[in-house]
Amino acid sequence: MSDRGGPSGLGSVHLPVLLDEVLEFLKPRSGGIYVDGNLGLGGHAGAVLRRSGPAGRLIGLDWDDRALALARANLAGFGERATCVRGNFADLQQILAELGVGGVDGILLDLGLSSLQLDGGERGFSFRGSELLDMRMDDRTPETAADLLNKLSRQELADLFYYFGEERQARPIAAMVVAERTRQPFRTTDQLVDTVSRAIPKRFHPRKIHVATRVFQALRIAVNRELDNLVKILAVAGELLKPGGRFCVISFHSLEDRLVKRAFAEDQRFKVITRRPVRPGEEECRKNPRARSAKLRVAERVAEW
Numbered sequence: 001m002s003d004r005g006g007p008s009g010l011g012s013v014h015l016p017v018l019l020d021e022v023l024e025f026l027k028p029r030s031g032g033i034y035v036d037g038n039l040g041l042g043g044h045a046g047a048v049l050r051r052s053g054p055a056g057r058l059i060g061l062d063w064d065d066r067a068l069a070l071a072r073a074n075l076a077g078f079g080e081r082a083t084c085v086r087g088n089f090a091d092l093q094q095i096l097a098e099l100g101v102g103g104v105d106g107i108l109l110d111l112g113l114s115s116l117q118l119d120g121g122e123r124g125f126s127f128r129g130s131e132l133l134d135m136r137m138d139d140r141t142p143e144t145a146a147d148l149l150n151k152l153s154r155q156e157l158a159d160l161f162y163y164f165g166e167e168r169q170a171r172p173i174a175a176m177v178v179a180e181r182t183r184q185p186f187r188t189t190d191q192l193v194d195t196v197s198r199a200i201p202k203r204f205h206p207r208k209i210h211v212a213t214r215v216f217q218a219l220r221i222a223v224n225r226e227l228d229n230l231v232k233i234l235a236v237a238g239e240l241l242k243p244g245g246r247f248c249v250i251s252f253h254s255l256e257d258r259l260v261k262r263a264f265a266e267d268q269r270f271k272v273i274t275r276r277p278v279r280p281g282e283e284e285c286r287k288n289p290r291a292r293s294a295k296l297r298v299a300e301r302v303a304e305w
């Protein structure tokens with residue numbers, strides 16, 4: 001069976017990004033124990049399980065119960081070799097301890113959203129259409145994007161758009177958000193898109209991306225505490241990997257990539273395997289536009305440090 005087809009036809013909903021490269025660096029082998037911190041629909045996980053047959057084990061985490069249910073179904077054919085857990089990868093150390101796993105041979109992170117979350121509607125991740133401004137990947141997260149828009153001060157909103165969205169027009173957007181919410185509280189994505197478009201003079205609208213892309217990214221990062229979670233796992237991964245074990249991280253924007261690059265360079269338990277990030281080729285980007293911004297960095301746990 002190829003690495004791309006799963007036991008139940010994986011890959012039709014969410015194409016795993018940089019799959020060949022991940023397998024090449026992770027080097028799954030029979031008897032090894034691997035962690036996929038972003039199980040999604042189980043695309044990468046299924047390929048790691050196939051490569052590590054007959055006795056490799058995969059522990060997959062996702063905090064989205066809908067993604068997890070699909071991953072469980074998609075990986076059911078691997079039986080006890082696959083363990084799917086609902087949890088935040090930031091808690092990986094505790095999750096492995098609860099499973100009685102001492103050290104692992106590889107960790108993969110494929111950060112961000114799955115196509116299911118982005119295109120599946122309902123959760124307000126997309127600026128197309130009109131959906132409730134939720135943006136929680138894990139529905140146990142206390143605050144939605146609408147809650148933040150309706151609650152934070154103008155300064156806090158400006159900081160959020162600037163730091164998490166790298167949005168240069170953060171201040172006028174924050175001012176327009178505050179003006180809009182006094183008229184009516186934020187509820188839907190189209191209301192936010194309209195507010196952002198009105199806040200930025202037409203001549204400053206970006207050409208290559210949607211005018212609200214950065215604001216949506218900023219809110220999503222804040223709601224899900226994405227950077228905090230990444231910092232936490234980057235700090236413990238060196239401890240959880242066995243010597244020679246590999247840590248592969250696929251990130252999708254510069255804020256994440258910068259954190260990964262710095263952690264790999266500064267943590268003495270790691271040897272950097274990829275001096276420069278690995279990017280998908282043209283062919284992959286054509287087949288899977290979501291791959292365009294992907295960057296893979298890999299580090300290896302050294303024996304002594």
Ligand SMILES: C[S@@+](CC[C@H](N)C(=O)[O-])C[C@H]1O[C@@H](n2cnc3c(N)ncnc32)[C@H](O)[C@@H]1O
Pocket residue numbers: 014015016017037038039040041042043044045061062063064067087088089090110111112113114115137229
């Ligand atoms: C890009 S998708 C992963 C797709 C997967 N590699 C595949 O091939 O199907 C990212 C997934 O990670 C999950 N996720 C994001 N942050 C997480 C976190 N801190 N802990 C656990 N899961 C997380 C999301 O819910 C989403 O399902």
